[in-house]
Amino acid sequence: MSKKLMIDFLGYTLASPLVLPAGIMGISSGSLARAANCGAGLLTTKSLSLKPRKGHNNPVTACFEGGMINAMGLCNPGIKEGLEEVRDFKKRIESPVIASVFGTSPEEFYELASYVNKSKADFIELNLSCPNVLDEFGVPLSASKDSVYKIVKSVKSVSERPVIAKLSPNVLSIKEIAMAAQNAGADALSMINSLGPGMLIDIKLKRPVLANKFGGVSGPCLKPVAQKLIYEASSCVKIPIIGMGGVISGKDVIEIKMAGATLAGIGAGVFYRGIEIFKKVNREIVKFLNEAGYENIGEVKRIK
Amino acid sequence: MKEKRFTLKIMDVIYENEKTITFIFKHKIKSGPGQFIMLSDLENGEKPFSISSCDGSSFGVTMKIVGEFTGKLSALKPGDMVSIRGPYGSTFTIPEGKRCLITGGGCGVPPLFFLAGRLIERNNTVTAVTGFKTGSEAMCVNEFEKTGIRPVIMTDDGSLGARGTVLDAMRDILKKERPDMIYAAGPEIMLKKVMDASDGIPCEILVERYMKCAIGICGQCAMDPIGLRVCVEGPVLNKRAVGLLSEFGAYRRDASGAKEFFCGATH
Known part of the structure; x- marks a missing residue:
C-alpha cells in the first residue's frame, strides 16, 4: 500500500485510513x-x-433507492468467543x-471492558447507539449525555485499552453528547451509527420488509447527515473521530475528513462496490492526493 | 449494485414427496445452476433455497419441510405471494462435450437436476447418482428421467434403488470410467468424501451456510480462514477454493456466529 495512506491514530500507525466498522463482515477471524x-x-x-445473541429473524436487510435498512439485532457469539476470533486473527495478521x-x-460495560483487557484487541469501542433493539432495550444510551458520561467513565476506570465511543445520529445536540464522551475520558469517537431506524413496506404482501419492521438506515443517503454531525462534533472536541456514513469512494473519504474525521469507515459500501472497495478507495485517495498536491492523507484537515 | 427483490405469485406447488415441495414462479430470471434465492413470506422468516429449474419464462425452488418456517411455507397455495431476493452466488461450470458425474444427497439433489439439464444442452454425457435416507424421501427421479438421465439411486435402508451411500456408487463408477468433471451437492460430510474420492478429477461442490443478508456484508456465511463469503463467492466452490478452507468439513456457524462442529457422517 502507498505510504501516502499511512496515518497515526491513538499511538498506532495505520496502513490506511479506512476502517471496517462494527457489524460489517467481522463475525469471524476469517472475515x-x-x-x-x-x-x-x-x-x-x-x-x-x-451472552451470545442470535439477533433478529430474517429478513434483516432491505434496499431502497438511496441506501439500505438493516436490523441484524446485535447477533454475536458472546464476548468470550468473539475475542477468541480476535486472537485467531492476530496469529496471522x-x-x-x-x-x-x-x-x-x-456495570455491564465495565465487565465487558475487563474481558477486552485480557484479549489481543487493541482498542475497545462502546456501541452506545444501536437503533435496532428498541423493543428490547429502549432508546439507545447515546441519546442521553448523562448515560454516555457514566458509561465512558465506568469503562475508563478499568480499561487498559483506548476507549472509543460510538455515537448515534438521532440526537438533538451532537455537541453535548460528544462533549460528554470527551469529558468522561473517551480517547476517540466513532460516528455515525445508522440513522433512524427506518421502515420499508412491500405493497403486494402489505407487510414490512424486515422481520423486525424497523431497521437502521445506511448507505449513500447517510453522507450529508454524517458530514454535518462530524463537522459539529469536531468543532467542540479535541479527540479524533472515526467518521462513517455513506462513504463509498475516495472522494467521500476526503469529504468526511474535511468534515473533521481522522479515519473513515466503510460499511454498506461493501455491498455497493464489493469487498474490493477498500482497495479501490485506497487507490482513489492516492490519486486525489497526487492531483491536489498533498504529501499524505494526514495533510487533509478539517475545513473551517 | 442494485438489490434484486421482487414479490411474486406462486404459479404452482409440486409435491415431490411427503416432506418436499417445489414452488414454480412465472417470472423470467437470469440464473445458472447452483445459484440461490432468498425466499420470504415477510411474516415467518426468510431462507436461502437453491434454484431447481429455470427456463425462459419461469423458475422453481425445491425445499424440504424441516422446521417451523418451511412448515408455514408448505401451507402456501398457487396464487399466494412471496418475496424473492436474488438470484445470488456462483454457478456450476458448464463444459461442452465432456463426461460429467453428478452426485447428490438428500436436499442437495434439486439444484443438480437444474445442472443436469444445462449440461445436456451443451452435449455433455451425464451420469447421476442420488442418495437418500429412505425411498419415501427420494426426489427428482422423474425429472431426471425426463432429461434422459436414469439416476443411480442409493438409499441407506435399501428401500429404493440399491442399499448404500452415494460414495459407494461413486467408487463403483470410477472403477469403470473416468469422468472429466464431478459435481456434488448434499450434506457437507458427503461433499468432503466426494472430494477426497475424486482422485485428481476436477470437482465442484455446493456448500451451505447459515445466511442472513445474502449480499455479502454481514459476514454470517463467511468461511475461515480466508473469509470466503458463501453468498457471494459461493455456494459453488471448486477444489482449489475448498482447499483453502480449514472450516470445510469441520464446523459451521449458528445464528449468533458461534462455531458448531460437525459430528460424523450421515451419507
Missing part, C-alpha cells in the same frame, strides 16, 4: 482477515455482548483491531 487483506487499516469486530462491545448498563 476480519479478508477485510485487512482487501486494504482496511483498522478492523472492528461485531458488537460483542456478555498484525493489523490493529477494535473490539466493539454492547451492554445495557455501566
Whole structure:
C-alpha cells in the first residue's frame, strides 16, 4: 500500500485510513482477515455482548433507492468467543483491531471492558447507539449525555485499552453528547451509527420488509447527515473521530475528513462496490492526493 | 449494485414427496445452476433455497419441510405471494462435450437436476447418482428421467434403488470410467468424501451456510480462514477454493456466529 495512506491514530500507525466498522463482515477471524487483506487499516469486530445473541429473524436487510435498512439485532457469539476470533486473527495478521462491545448498563460495560483487557484487541469501542433493539432495550444510551458520561467513565476506570465511543445520529445536540464522551475520558469517537431506524413496506404482501419492521438506515443517503454531525462534533472536541456514513469512494473519504474525521469507515459500501472497495478507495485517495498536491492523507484537515 | 427483490405469485406447488415441495414462479430470471434465492413470506422468516429449474419464462425452488418456517411455507397455495431476493452466488461450470458425474444427497439433489439439464444442452454425457435416507424421501427421479438421465439411486435402508451411500456408487463408477468433471451437492460430510474420492478429477461442490443478508456484508456465511463469503463467492466452490478452507468439513456457524462442529457422517 502507498505510504501516502499511512496515518497515526491513538499511538498506532495505520496502513490506511479506512476502517471496517462494527457489524460489517467481522463475525469471524476469517472475515476480519479478508477485510485487512482487501486494504482496511483498522478492523472492528461485531458488537460483542456478555451472552451470545442470535439477533433478529430474517429478513434483516432491505434496499431502497438511496441506501439500505438493516436490523441484524446485535447477533454475536458472546464476548468470550468473539475475542477468541480476535486472537485467531492476530496469529496471522498484525493489523490493529477494535473490539466493539454492547451492554445495557455501566456495570455491564465495565465487565465487558475487563474481558477486552485480557484479549489481543487493541482498542475497545462502546456501541452506545444501536437503533435496532428498541423493543428490547429502549432508546439507545447515546441519546442521553448523562448515560454516555457514566458509561465512558465506568469503562475508563478499568480499561487498559483506548476507549472509543460510538455515537448515534438521532440526537438533538451532537455537541453535548460528544462533549460528554470527551469529558468522561473517551480517547476517540466513532460516528455515525445508522440513522433512524427506518421502515420499508412491500405493497403486494402489505407487510414490512424486515422481520423486525424497523431497521437502521445506511448507505449513500447517510453522507450529508454524517458530514454535518462530524463537522459539529469536531468543532467542540479535541479527540479524533472515526467518521462513517455513506462513504463509498475516495472522494467521500476526503469529504468526511474535511468534515473533521481522522479515519473513515466503510460499511454498506461493501455491498455497493464489493469487498474490493477498500482497495479501490485506497487507490482513489492516492490519486486525489497526487492531483491536489498533498504529501499524505494526514495533510487533509478539517475545513473551517 | 442494485438489490434484486421482487414479490411474486406462486404459479404452482409440486409435491415431490411427503416432506418436499417445489414452488414454480412465472417470472423470467437470469440464473445458472447452483445459484440461490432468498425466499420470504415477510411474516415467518426468510431462507436461502437453491434454484431447481429455470427456463425462459419461469423458475422453481425445491425445499424440504424441516422446521417451523418451511412448515408455514408448505401451507402456501398457487396464487399466494412471496418475496424473492436474488438470484445470488456462483454457478456450476458448464463444459461442452465432456463426461460429467453428478452426485447428490438428500436436499442437495434439486439444484443438480437444474445442472443436469444445462449440461445436456451443451452435449455433455451425464451420469447421476442420488442418495437418500429412505425411498419415501427420494426426489427428482422423474425429472431426471425426463432429461434422459436414469439416476443411480442409493438409499441407506435399501428401500429404493440399491442399499448404500452415494460414495459407494461413486467408487463403483470410477472403477469403470473416468469422468472429466464431478459435481456434488448434499450434506457437507458427503461433499468432503466426494472430494477426497475424486482422485485428481476436477470437482465442484455446493456448500451451505447459515445466511442472513445474502449480499455479502454481514459476514454470517463467511468461511475461515480466508473469509470466503458463501453468498457471494459461493455456494459453488471448486477444489482449489475448498482447499483453502480449514472450516470445510469441520464446523459451521449458528445464528449468533458461534462455531458448531460437525459430528460424523450421515451419507
